[in-house]
Amino acid sequence: MLIIPAENAVNWKRPPWVTLGLMLACLLVFMFYQAGDDRIMEEAIEQYLDADLQELEAPAYEDYLDRLIRFDGEESRILELQQFQELRQDGEPFWIAVSLLMDPEFYQYLLENQDIIWAPAERERWLEARVAIQENYIQQLSANQLGLVPADLSLYTLITYQFLHGGWGHIIGNLVFLFLLGFTVEKALGPGRYLLAYLVCGALSGLVFSAFSTGSHIPLVGASGSISGLMGMYVAIYGLQKIRFFYFLGVYFNYFRAPALAILPVWVGKEIYDYWFAGATGVAYMAHAGGLIAGAGLVWLLGRSWLQVREEFYEPEDAEQDARFTNGYGQAMASLGRMEFDLARRQFEALFEHYPERTILLEHLYNLAKLRPDLPEYLSRTRQLMDDAMKRQQPEQMVAVWQEYLSKGESHQPLAAEDHNxxxxxxxxxxxxxxxxxxxxxxxxxxxxxxxxxxxxxxxxxxxxxxxxxxxxxxxxxxxxxx
Known part of the structure; x- marks a missing residue:
């Protein structure tokens, strides 16, 4: 089951530059920095097979998996053991090497138990070849260099792991969700605070993952923890307000409306449930849960100060604004038609307060003020209209307004020397x-x-x-x- 918020549409007049920048950064890292991983892995496998290490490690690997199943209760490893045994039976040295090289926990097991597993001669041969492969190749892979390894936690990897991905399917899925959620949260928080909150959520997500994977040497990569943080921030920003969600269940999909915060426990509960019952899927469920809680927590704790939502976030979209303007403008013009000038003035003033960029409203207010040239409002509207004409680079209109004021209002409320200048x-x-x-x-x-x-x-x-x-x-x- 998939549930994602779908309350807003992208306003391309004000593009979400930080979200697009984060997407581009992830893509560039994957395409260029991580592109070297394939070459490194090919060389590691070649060295591994040349040293004939699979003959030493394959029996130990079966024993290692069997121990995890019998003594640690990791029943999800049964399928993994069966698949590995099939590889050995079919004589697939390449994929056997991949399986053995890409399991960092197994490598640690071999280091700790080498004296028990092999005789001295075999142990010496294994150490000479395997440690060199590990240091010269496996440790040079991007996930081991900049990924988040719980057993070797460092501050910089809490940030760098967010920009690494495990494959095209992984990165495409994350970038889609980053865009769908990011543009709304960026609009709400503003670019700078949004970027910092995104990175902080990713770091907190990594810490939660590490807490539930203490001692693990398996690196965590991907932006999904940070994106889960965006989901948490998204629903916390809307609070109990009902918003629209898209859901996908099997082959069926639709939309529904619900209080935003009501979905947060559903998301968190699903991730915790999958962590305990989904088995070894390779998905960092607790990182997702940590990101969700971190995102919502940041907004709740700092939503009245540093992470306060910008006022313009709550402004209606352009289409809705146009409809409101058209309706309000029609009412004001109808008042003019009935010669209800005071009512029309109040209506135009209300519209101008919300749509100060629409010059036609200022022109109506100027013409209404001109009905009483003896009042200070006529002088004020004249200056406003002169300023507006200059901003729109219409000097002829500016001079025309000035000349009209000289004939009608100058005797009552003289213009200042600066106006004539x-x-x-x-x-x-x-x-x-x-x-x-x-x-x-x-x-x-x-x-x-x-x-x-x-x-x-x-x-x-x-x-x-x-x-x-x-x-x-x-x-x-x-x-x-x-x-």
Missing amino acids: RVLFTSLKQHDMKSAEKAFERLRNSGNEVLTSEACRLLVAEFEKQQMEPKARHYRQLLQAGH
Whole structure:
């Protein structure tokens, strides 16, 4: 049974760059760094067969598996023993060598019991050949170099093991789940905190795995512990809110809605059950359980401080926002049609608060404020609309709004010298000398000597550039006379 959350869709206008970066890192590590493992393993097998070590180790391996079954209760090893015996009967030296070389626990068993297993001559021959193969080849495999080995735990492998994988099926499955979960959690936490939380969950997952595999020399690799952490964070972020889940059971699949946190014990319980009853599958169930608990725990412990969910995470998606805007805009326009101007103004203000990037709302608010040019709101909306026009690189509209205000509102609420100065600069860039001179006169009457002097110099320079000497002389005289 598979259950995964499916509440959100990817917003490609704001791509989940950290999630995509983690996926790319795992893929590059697998394709390039781990690509050397095949060559190393081939050379190890060649050396192993040349030294004829399978004749020494194969009987010991059968005895080793038999002991695990009879004395340690590892009944899952029965099938493994039967398959190995079939390999010996069929005369498959290559696969026999693979089985013996890739079982680190068996190698430790041989080291500890070599005096009992072999006579001195055989023991010396085994040590000379096998230890060299182990050190020169097996220990150079990526899983042994950077994988998480519980018997030899180190801080850096708590991070590095998360980027290694055991095969194409392993990495593809993990990358799919990393993407499906990661883009939502990244949106909720923000890139930096998301990346750190992802790595911390992977490290805590590795520690839980090590606690249940004390003394084991089998390396743990893969991002599944970190991804389980994302699953834990995902449901903890939504809490008791009902969200949509996708489930797959056999050949049947569908969706259902449930409180997010209700699924957490189901996930954790499944991993613990599989750990005790699924047998030797090669799946790190306790790493998954540890990741789930770590992810949810981090959000619960730090969700009001360091791991607080960003406000924009709860904003509706673009399609929903468009529908809300269209509905609200229609209501405001209907109020305008009924000449209910106060109601329309409040409706446009509410819309503008949620959609400040939509200029049409500001234009409506400006036109409504223009109905009462004697009030300060008209001045405020004029400045807002002038700023917006400049941001959208529409200088002509900016000058037009300024000119309209001069005719309607200037006598009630005068613009500041800085406002006229902006219009002057904009007009000069557009070579609109008529508007520039008009702005200069307004600036001159404002009493701001510094801005007026600078504006006068700009006008002199511009008229000289256009070879309009009478105009240039006029402004030089104003400059010399102190305006």
